[in-house]
Amino acid sequence: MATTGSVSAAMAKLLVETAAAAPAPVAAPVQPTQTTATPRDTDRGMGTGFWVSLVATGVFAAGATVTGILASGAKSDYDKELDTFPNTAGSIDDARNKTDRLALTTDILGGAALVAGTLAIVFAVTRPSPAAASPSATRSSNVRVGVGPGSFMLGGRF
Numbered sequence: 001m002a003t004t005g006s007v008s009a010a011m012a013k014l015l016v017e018t019a020a021a022a023p024a025p026v027a028a029p030v031q032p033t034q035t036t037a038t039p040r041d042t043d044r045g046m047g048t049g050f051w052v053s054l055v056a057t058g059v060f061a062a063g064a065t066v067t068g069i070l071a072s073g074a075k076s077d078y079d080k081e082l083d084t085f086p087n088t089a090g091s092i093d094d095a096r097n098k099t100d101r102l103a104l105t106t107d108i109l110g111g112a113a114l115v116a117g118t119l120a121i122v123f124a125v126t127r128p129s130p131a132a133a134s135p136s137a138t139r140s141s142n143v144r145v146g147v148g149p150g151s152f153m154l155g156g157r158f
């Protein structure tokens with residue numbers, strides 16, 4: 001037992017001497033760190049313009065589809081009015097006007113869907129790449145859109 005007590009006393013003395021000999025820790029001054037954006041931080045996705053034009057494309061296309069179906073039904077009603085005997089000029093004109101209005105609405109909505117779809121493509125093609133998000137990077141994309149009689153052209157360099 002005497003050995004155990006002397007070992008314990010020696011260890012306690014060693015711990016006290018080590019603690020006294022060790023210098024007290026000093027807190028190092030905190031330096032402000034400069035953070036850099038990672039590509040994941042700067043890549044924000046496709047962008048608001050793309051998503052708005054994509055949703056608009058869907059809405060216009062759905063509207064053109066619905067009014068196209070209604071215009072087809074109105075055309076059938078107009079044909080029935082023409083085949084009905086006896087008939088009045090007023091009922092034939094009403095059926096023709098309804099068909100014309102729905103067909104015009106279909107054409108306008110279809111054209112709007114094409115324009116919105118083209119804008120969605122342009123926004124998708126011209127969005128900056130993650131590397132171009134840094135201030136020193138330059139952006140080089142060349143997109144051309146053209147419309148002619150009976151034609152549509154979309155070209156570019158990516």
